[in-house]
Amino acid sequence: EAEVAQSPRYKITEKSQAVAFWCDPISGHATLYWYRQILGQGPELLVQFQDESVVDDSQLPKDRFSAERLKGVDSTLKIQPAELGDSAMYLCASSLTTYEQFFGPGTRLTVL
Amino acid sequence: ILNVEQSPQSLHVQEGDSTNFTCSFPSSNFYALHWYRWETAKSPEALFVMTLNGDEKKKGRISATLNTKEGYSYLYIKGSQPEDSATYLCAFMEYGNKLVFGAGTILRVKS
Numbered sequence: 001e002a003e004v005a006q007s008p009r010y011k012i013t014e015k016s017q018a019v020a021f022w023c024d025p026i027s028g029h030a031t032l033y034w035y036r037q038i039l040g041q042g043p044e045l046l047v048q049f050q051d052e053s054v055v056d057d058s059q060l061p062k063d064r065f066s067a068e069r070l071k072g073v074d075s076t077l078k079i080q081p082a083e084l085g086d087s088a089m090y091l092c093a094s095s096l097t098t099y100e101q102f103f104g105p106g107t108r109l110t111v112l
Numbered sequence: 113i114l115n116v117e118q119s120p121q122s123l124h125v126q127e128g129d130s131t132n133f134t135c136s137f138p139s140s141n142f143y144a145l146h147w148y149r150w151e152t153a154k155s156p157e158a159l160f161v162m163t164l165n166g167d168e169k170k171k172g173r174i175s176a177t178l179n180t181k182e183g184y185s186y187l188y189i190k191g192s193q194p195e196d197s198a199t200y201l202c203a204f205m206e207y208g209n210k211l212v213f214g215a216g217t218i219l220r221v222k223s
Contacts, residue, residue, distance in 0.1 A: 003155070004155065040215060041215050042116065042201060042203075042212075042213030042214050042215045042216060043201070043211075043213045044213070045210060045211065048210075056210065091156070099144055099146075099161045099163075099205075100158055100161060101146075101158075101211065102155075102158070103148075103155045103156040103157075104155055105153070105154060105155045106155070
């Protein structure tokens, strides 16, 4: 069964360092999403891609976060510099249809 | 700002107990309501996508109902098993495909 892949699964970094997360969506899925889940809250959409174009990045803190999907397949989310408040689970999802999003296992980020 | 609320926040039950959770969401601009099950160290797994008022969906021992007019959905688990232990997330989808998640209900089933 096809799955969304994410790496690394866990990342510990010090504040002010740069971190990057990678996502490989299910083959053929044109839409890709990055979510952030802070402990005790639900996942929140950071950025949505349709192929290589950004559709929604209204909740992405653009002063320190960037996301790209250069060839419309896999995607990278970067944080530079990381802050203590960035500690969270970062989830990637992809979809083929309007309704259903398939999630990866996430990257757990801890900023010290 | 859209608000999706889930209750209870957490639930501890004995194996064999039946349980239910609530998801409350805005009753305007409704497009779909999603339920996900998220086990520790795994990917969130889609349980149901519900679109019509009065929808009832069932998968094994798990079922869900939807009331879009009053803005709530119930998820039921009949005869809970330890493998049902997970976080159950609901997500409201408005026009434009954006999912707005609740904070989830953590279920722990003791054997």
